[in-house]
Amino acid sequence: MVCVKQAIDVSQLKADTSTGRLVTAGVPRKISDFDKNALEEAVRLKEKLGGEVVTLTASAEDAKTSIREALAMGADKGYFVYDEALLGSDTLAVSTALAGAVRKIGDFDLILCGEASVDGFSAQVGPRLAELLNVPIVTYAKKVALEGETVTVERVLEDRYETVKCKTPAVVTVTKQINDPRIPSLMAIMKASKKEIVNWKLSDIDVAPEKVGEAGWGVKIVDVFAPKVERKRIAIEGENPADIAEKLARALIQEGVVGR
Amino acid sequence: MLELLAGGRAIATSRNAELAAVLLGSAVESKAEKLIQHGADKIFIVDHPALERFQVDTFLDALTTLVKRNTPETLLVGSTKNGKELASRLAARLEAGCTPDCTQLTVNGEGRLVTKRIVYSGNAVVTATYIRKPQIATVPSRTFEKLEPTERKGEVVKAEVEIEPPKVEVVAVNKVEVADVKIEEAEIAVCGGRGIERKEDFKPLEELAQLLGGQVSNTRPLAEDRKWFTGWVGLSGKKTKPALYIGCGISGMIQHVAGMRDSRVVVAINKDPEAPIFEVADYVVVGDLYEIVPALVEALKKELKK
Numbered sequence: 169m170v171c172v173k174q175a176i177d178v179s180q181l182k183a184d185t186s187t188g189r190l191v192t193a194g195v196p197r198k199i200s201d202f203d204k205n206a207l208e209e210a211v212r213l214k215e216k217l218g219g220e221v222v223t224l225t226a227s228a229e230d231a232k233t234s235i236r237e238a239l240a241m242g243a244d245k246g247y248f249v250y251d252e253a254l255l256g257s258d259t260l261a262v263s264t265a266l267a268g269a270v271r272k273i274g275d276f277d278l279i280l281c282g283e284a285s286v287d288g289f290s291a292q293v294g295p296r297l298a299e300l301l302n303v304p305i306v307t308y309a310k311k312v313a314l315e316g317e318t319v320t321v322e323r324v325l326e327d328r329y330e331t332v333k334c335k336t337p338a339v340v341t342v343t344k345q346i347n348d349p350r351i352p353s354l355m356a357i358m359k360a361s362k363k364e365i366v367n368w369k370l371s372d373i374d375v376a377p378e379k380v381g382e383a384g385w386g387v388k389i390v391d392v393f394a395p396k397v398e399r400k401r402i403a404i405e406g407e408n409p410a411d412i413a414e415k416l417a418r419a420l421i422q423e424g425v426v427g428r
Numbered sequence: 429m430l431e432l433l434a435g436g437r438a439i440a441t442s443r444n445a446e447l448a449a450v451l452l453g454s455a456v457e458s459k460a461e462k463l464i465q466h467g468a469d470k471i472f473i474v475d476h477p478a479l480e481r482f483q484v485d486t487f488l489d490a491l492t493t494l495v496k497r498n499t500p501e502t503l504l505v506g507s508t509k510n511g512k513e514l515a516s517r518l519a520a521r522l523e524a525g526c527t528p529d530c531t532q533l534t535v536n537g538e539g540r541l542v543t544k545r546i547v548y549s550g551n552a553v554v555t556a557t558y559i560r561k562p563q564i565a566t567v568p569s570r571t572f573e574k575l576e577p578t579e580r581k582g583e584v585v586k587a588e589v590e591i592e593p594p595k596v597e598v599v600a601v602n603k604v605e606v607a608d609v610k611i612e613e614a615e616i617a618v619c620g621g622r623g624i625e626r627k628e629d630f631k632p633l634e635e636l637a638q639l640l641g642g643q644v645s646n647t648r649p650l651a652e653d654r655k656w657f658t659g660w661v662g663l664s665g666k667k668t669k670p671a672l673y674i675g676c677g678i679s680g681m682i683q684h685v686a687g688m689r690d691s692r693v694v695v696a697i698n699k700d701p702e703a704p705i706f707e708v709a710d711y712v713v714v715g716d717l718y719e720i721v722p723a724l725v726e727a728l729k730k731e732l733k734k
Contacts, residue, residue: 178549179682190552259516260525287548289663290528292516299520304485304595307513320599325509326612326659326666331600344664345652382559386525390555395546399694400710412713413723416695417731419711425672425693426616426640427732 169279170207171266171297172223172238172246174231175200175287183394190392199234202282204241204349206342210280211242211350213314220244222273226265228255232365240352240360247273251370253377258387259288261380263296268375269368270301277336278319283308283343291341298339306332310345430466430574432504432567435533437467437575439502442535446470448500452490454480457584464582467575471584472498478591484514485594492521493589500562502541504533507566515566526564527556529667531571531690541565549663550686569612570669604658611661616642617670617691619661621684622649623677623698623717627656632721633676639728642670647684662687676717680705697721 177196184191199207210221223238225231226249235246249269254261270279279298284291291307298305310329311322314336323330324343352360370377378384404419406412420426433449440447448470449463460471474490495503495518505515507529519526531553532544541563547554611617618637620630630644637644645668648660661668663686673691677698678684685708688694696709697717706712713720 176548178551181548181551183551190548258525260519260523263520284664289547289549290516290526291512292519292526292528295513295516296520299517305513305517306596308509324658328604329602330598332596332598334596385559386519386523386564387527387556387558390542390557392547392552392554394551395553395689399708401706401712402710403712403714405714409715409719409723410727412715413720413727414731416711416713416724417727420672420693420695420728421731423672423693423710426728 169270169273169276170203170210170221170223170238170243171279171281171293172203172207172225172234173200173285174198174225174227174229174234175285178287188393188396190394197229197231197234199237200282200285200287202284202286202342202344205344205346206280206282207238207241207243208347208349209312209342210278212347213278213312214242217314219277222247224266224269224273225249226254226262226269228252235365236360237352239363240357241350242356245363246365247368248365249368249370249373253370253381256382256389257380258385259290259292259296260386261384263293263300264379264384265370265373265375266293266297267300268373270297272373275337278314279339281339281341283341294339294341301339304334304338306334306338307341309340309342312340312342312346429463429506431569431572432506433463433467434575435567435572436504439533439535439541443501443539445501448472448498450491450494452479452487460584462577464580465577469582471582473584473586474589475586476589476591482510483594483596483598484510484517485596486591488514488517489591490589491518494587495522495562502563503565505564505566507568512566515564519564522562524560524562524564525558526566528566530565530567533565533567546686549682550689551682568667611643611645611666611668614643614668614670616640616672617661617668617688618642618644618674618676619646619678619688620644620650620676621647621678624650629718632725636674636721636725639725640672642672647678675705675709676721678705679703680708
């Protein structure tokens, strides 16, 4: 099972120049990058071990195009919790909805998620989902091996790699290092159009709307602004590299950032 | 930890509340005094053989019990990868909100915590507040300056907790290069990008960093595509917040900028006058890093002697 988020394509964002507020409406959406890695890994595990790969998405926005893309990449079936009540929901609310859907889908060996989403980058949904389902979680995977009921994972941490193992069912979040997601062939895209997408409302997965509405949130957003960057942008020019270097060295000493 | 205490102290003071620190581990009691000197009013100690080595599963169990018993209003956790996993899972267990990687934490008129963090690959700063308690936030290193130690009185509380056997078993640990580790803490960061053609060509950057007592790091393509390094500075990598950042041969993709935008002074060296890194630089050097960096090492040696 792979959790797929339809994220904002952050490379296409623009700020409202008069207010500095960021405009997200109308910005193209895409599958969050790391979720593609999770999907690729799931498809590779299926190719090796058999079984089935399903995707799971929960959103207040129509994400069917992204789900189709996931199916073209090799998932067998998509589950989509599409409900307006999810509008503005935080990680607490989204993971509650996802956990409801997982329970409805039933047994699974592994849930793979991206380490974080490319837009919000909170890295919370995978760990939260594991807690709600009361299963083991391994975060930041760069290698996943599944053997019987044991999953062995290499984790990437700041100062070390860790090899860990746990029993399935489990949740694993993956980094970009784990693989290079495939680009689906035309044939795969055509085949995907025949695959099933199961549409659910929150009521179908026994999640009360107030659990994911504002009353169910832990955090609410006050404002989103484009960050102000005030840099001096002083060009250091000179006759030759030595001249430039000397001017730069003096400027840095003047700033008090070197030679302290 | 000491930096977090400084941030926590400010919040606790404005809420007229107590600041507690949690020490989990084996034989950790000796560390309590230092935490009190740096701002804590109370130290909860859980001394348990299962906590000898850090693992999210076991530390989470201990922390969950403590939080349920003592119902803190706010909880701060360091923004490491394990710290973020811990905070997220704790938030799930308590049905609480959690804001990761907060670069600013304040208290509003209603007494609620207000956080700022960078999202959308560095394109936006989002301000958020909490709807319920506890208010959980993770905080990157160097967000706060640690307080000067003072003689203060504090209470040490030893807590007994039940810890379940971990669900995840650690089989092996491999440390990576130390030089790569400390970029988050660095006072001076020298970063290399795709303008560097071979791994050996990092030598002048290393010399520069060494001269200034700084650290060398790199952009993601050098780690992911060229496999020269394991880590990088950027949105999905490490955040650096040095007094001086020197970017060499770095174009300045937003993902990289998200990891260094909080640097105090930014120098960018790039052959391409159109490189976006120059938009976020204080000192713009259009030139060949292969010439400029060694010349800068020489110039600094000379100037610093004066």
